[in-house]
Amino acid sequence: MDWSLFCSQCSKTDDASGLKSVCPDCGAPWLVRYDRTVTAAQRTMTGVRGHGMWRYREFLPLAGNEEAVSLGEGGTALLKAPRLAARIGLSHLWVKDEAANPTGSFKARGLSAAVTRATLAGARVFTLPTAGNAGVAAAAYGARAGVKVRVYAPNSTPTPLLAQMAAYGAEVITIDGHIGDCGKLSREFAAKTQAFDLSTLREPYRIEGKKTLGLEIAEQLGWRLPRVIIYPAGGGTGLIGMWIAFRQLLEAGWVQGRMPRLFAVQSTGCAPVVAALEKGSDKTEPWPDPWTVASGLRVPGPLGGPLMLRAIRDTQGGAVAVTDDTLTAASHLLSSLEGVDACPEGGAAVAAAQWLVERGRIAGDEEVVVFNTGAGVLYGRTFP
DSSP states (O other), rough: OEEEEESSSSOOOOEEEEEOSSSSTTTOEEEEEESOOOOOGGGGGGSOOOSSGGGGGGGOOOOOTTOOOOSOOOOOOOOOOOOHHHHOOOOEEEEGGGGGGGTTHHHHHHHHHHHHHHHHTOOOOOEOOOSSSSHHHHHHHHHHTTTTEEEEETTTOHHHHHHHHHHHHHHHESSSSSSHHHHHHHHHHHHSSSSSOOOOTTSSSHHHHHHHOOOHHHHTTTTOOSSSEEEESSSSSSHHHHHHHHHHHHHHSSSOOOOEEEEEETTTBBBBBHHHHHHOOOOOOOOOOOOOOGGGGGOSOTHHHHHHHHHHTTTOOOOEEEEEHHHHHHHHHHHHHHHHOOOOOOHHHHHHHHHHHHTTOOTSSEEEEEEEOOOGGGGGOOOO
């Protein structure tokens, strides 16, 4: 392998062989460091490798003739949104629509990478907690790899998401609690069995798959970077992954210019990143009694909290919390004005964009990308 692991918090390093969880010294997530030279000339290769995220092999953990566990994830549209832009006071607004992924959300990217590396290292049983979309993706990629998956989910998870996990053959355990409670049960199960824990940032590779969000945006904009990215952040792997991806693209000479300003959006019912920024803290504190209709934002104690805060501060971005009523209205606005099947988290990104414009945090002529992280239909909408 031409990569190794380094701890995101302390100075520990390790090789990438075998199955790895968090840093054994401090409990922080591992990140990947590649020992390979990537040149600007290699950029042309992405255009001849077909569709999907694995075409960016220079930046991904795949060696030699290894094959990815893939369902064709990635390659989602970056849509101009002129009517929505005009409504919220922007001249240049794009929507990265992750609903088009094989499992209906951005989680397909991370789980493809994680299941690929873990199965190549010998894993045959997986476990993870989920707010919905991650469980669906883990179940699908587990089925694709021919391995078993156990999912722990709050019983408030939208029924269509639970049904989809079961359809892919996962063992679905629902509990009366939040995703943090599910995480404890999942880790207990992993400790008692040979199951490998796929929880967010408890293995090194989900973030590598999410990194392709940033790689695609750069390519779709003609190998340049937008000024602002607004991302619905629960566990935050996509935000952290894009932060890493943009730095790697700049270092390789594939793009020029400044890093985009990264903004995390959360719900007022669960906003640990917003609270940490307001306090000037370097870490998040667990959010008491988390609740929001945007189930992907219902993450009270994200392991990646310190990394999200570093990414936001490094890019001079920020974090915004919006109410459930506001994000729900914004998701309907995105759907009705631009034809995007917006999930509640996508609505949160739109609501945050409007909030930032109204307060002068984003200039009207800046190029802004918002994320619709999954398909709204999976949340079980009812007819008005």
